[in-house]
Amino acid sequence: MSTEKEIRTALTNVMDPEIHMNIIDLNMVKKIQIKNDVVDVLIALTVAGCPLADTIKRDVKNELIKLQGINKVNADTTVMSKEELSILKTKVQKKSGKSEKDLIGRLEKKNNENIIAVVSGKGGVGKSLITALFASELKRLGYNVGILDADITGPSQAKIFGVTKRILKGRNGMIPAETSTGLKIISLNLMLDDPERPTIWRGPIINNLIRQLYSDVDWGDLDYLLVDLPPGTSDASLTVFQSLPLSGVVIVSTPQDLAKMIVSKSANMAKALNIPLIGLVENMSYLSCKKCGERNYILGESESQKFADKLGTKLIVSLPLDPNVAQLCDNGKIEEYQNKIIKSGIQAVENHVKKYADKTEIEAIIGSAGKKLSSAWNDSEKRENKKFKLTPM
Template identity: 35%
Template structure:
């Protein structure tokens, strides 16, 4: 029998209304505890948020939620994701977060890949960086933290796969091309819009950081949401980062975007490993003529202006886009292509910057 998403969502709404808040006459829906319900292929994910007063009953409520949703016909698996509570006090500029940066158990180095705006190829860089670090002999994980437009499932060819929940209330990440990976995209239906409030983004990503069984990793690559807003800043404040890589394009206006990214990392004293310039130049496949479609020199100018390193320049080539769309990144599909060569160099520089060496 085909999975009837609408029927399941209606049933979830009905059974959740019957889950009470202990010691009160209300239920979890009226109390505003239910933030989002995602239903897909027999699995239901319920994202919850509890106020300070209700949080003392959190475990009991989550247990009840799992029980009633599991009983719905057609539901095979249930995940309850609890959003971290929103903080009322904002950290001072340049100061530590109120929570404090945390280590992810078993992970030696966390590197964030960021961009001042979307559409510059940040995810392409993050995915290929992860693969090239794996090629260097490191154990690598990739967290697609771009909850607004998760693209790594498509780029890795794992769109139809589903991570599994454990009885320890953790998630087992997927493995592809020798790297382990997690993304909100695995919990959403294809083409489903993702509408999150900033604090909710932070809470969900913290769960992906600390409740996913990453295992022992040399590197965890974070593909951050584009931009430099509160969600991005809070995320980089809450986890202990070894460094940040900023992705940009060649235009002069890229200086502004790079500046925003550098300011974000600087506020929390995260070292900037360097800049990757994407879409740097186009080589005509017929005549070989070089065309600088998006102007030239933006990445190098930004690196010089802000005293950091230009890690590499990736040319504009439709083949790289097709590789990502087909689910096999260029670093896997064609190790001899220019993107692979550039990103291999970027991987070496990232490893050197954090003082990492692969196990012999």
């Protein structure tokens, strides 16, 4: 029979998925009871209703069942008190050497993928649909494509593509799920035993998970990684904009003035953070009559080009309402949908990426001289010819 000390040693192999420290060091193991060949373990979680509770319990069982004399493991959970959370927070910050303000930083590109965020700010305009359609079309063109579902509290990409297989851990990180065409997807729903379980998390935990869904995943060699953002301009969007090495953003709107007002916030947020706008997609632009082909503007007459001009970008797609799309999404078969209108949006993405890559290559050549350079005005030159002076830092 294994001793409590041996059990605690084994549990140092169980890591908290968000914090990346083992549950013993985090003082999450509150009780161990041994009776004959049965072990009961009580684990204190950082938040109530933690969606990854089942993952931790499963890892606990997998580690302890390996020990000699243990044939059954019962793992239950409770929630940390405020005092325990405060101690944990101090311990994590001490180990990382960072304060809470320092935790958001730019992540490095894993490979040479072009990372495109699909944003809106407004809910219900079709960000997830546009992400899925663009990803599917890029895949049809022969690109290696992945989707990062950053809508943590309302993930939908797994459902849209009909993916149900749980995400597994590999040697180089989490292994994304794959669709029937080989498109790779990471979504929180693929980590949960019950996809209808709510994610009751505060901002800092969501922020950390979004970063992990990029950095701790074995994406392989991708040409494009599309990031499906949730509505709003707060924590999740800010984390993606500040943490991921984005090539640009696609803005999604509808013809409604209300939607445009909210969408403008996301576009202005991207510009404020120096993230280039690839273009505007107007979803639900019109509904075509099946008999005569006449366009019915059921959400109002489109002024998408005028709106794109206001945002300082270009209109790349005006996508009609199509009843077939809803059915394909519900059945998890969105990859079967094809519409030549989408190709113009993809061409805009390709053109932007090429331009962005050329700019990055020039910057890399400048940097290869062995010095980090910054552009600074020389006062005399500013008065005369307004030329830039490159000053070593």
